[in-house]
Amino acid sequence: MLRGLWETACLPVPELEKHLTDFQVVLRPDGVLVGTMGLRVSGSHGLIYGESFSSAHQEEQARPFLWEKLLALARNRGCERLWMKGIGTGFWQSAGFRPPGNEELLTLPKAFGDCSGRWLTLVLREGTALPEHVAAQLARLQEEQYAQTERIRFQARLFKWIAGVIALLFLAAAAWLLFKLLGSVPRSRF
Numbered sequence: 001m002l003r004g005l006w007e008t009a010c011l012p013v014p015e016l017e018k019h020l021t022d023f024q025v026v027l028r029p030d031g032v033l034v035g036t037m038g039l040r041v042s043g044s045h046g047l048i049y050g051e052s053f054s055s056a057h058q059e060e061q062a063r064p065f066l067w068e069k070l071l072a073l074a075r076n077r078g079c080e081r082l083w084m085k086g087i088g089t090g091f092w093q094s095a096g097f098r099p100p101g102n103e104e105l106l107t108l109p110k111a112f113g114d115c116s117g118r119w120l121t122l123v124l125r126e127g128t129a130l131p132e133h134v135a136a137q138l139a140r141l142q143e144e145q146y147a148q149t150e151r152i153r154f155q156a157r158l159f160k161w162i163a164g165v166i167a168l169l170f171l172a173a174a175a176w177l178l179f180k181l182l183g184s185v186p187r188s189r190f
Contacts, residue, residue: 009052035062
């Protein structure tokens, strides 16, 4: 079913078949496939692709439904930004998609292709720049780990020093006791 729809839309069928689980579909009540749209996720970015419909009339009816499904799926999968390649119709512009700036294009995941061509993007939520946030958290945890290791080393040196003093006191007490015992033993006179 999908193959025929993709062929009609002149999409790369062998490539799309590799990512079959990315696609959402709309069926009529009689089971006829009306439209399909895919969502590929890479990190916190999602790519909308493979959009195809059985007719222009079906496109107008099915596209908003598919969009709502993909939007919910993208949010559930933690997407902060959506991308699509090509010329966006009025529908996509009304959904909030716009051409990205040069700096935004630099965030385009390599898994989605290169930056050439016309891209549209939609920010779903402002992220915390996850890699930078993770790096900061990791640095903080490493500092805490280092501080804890230093505290443990200090305690180990302190306990070693205390143990050395106790051992020295024990030896001094033993030597004193031995000296006292040997001094109080009567000496035999031969």
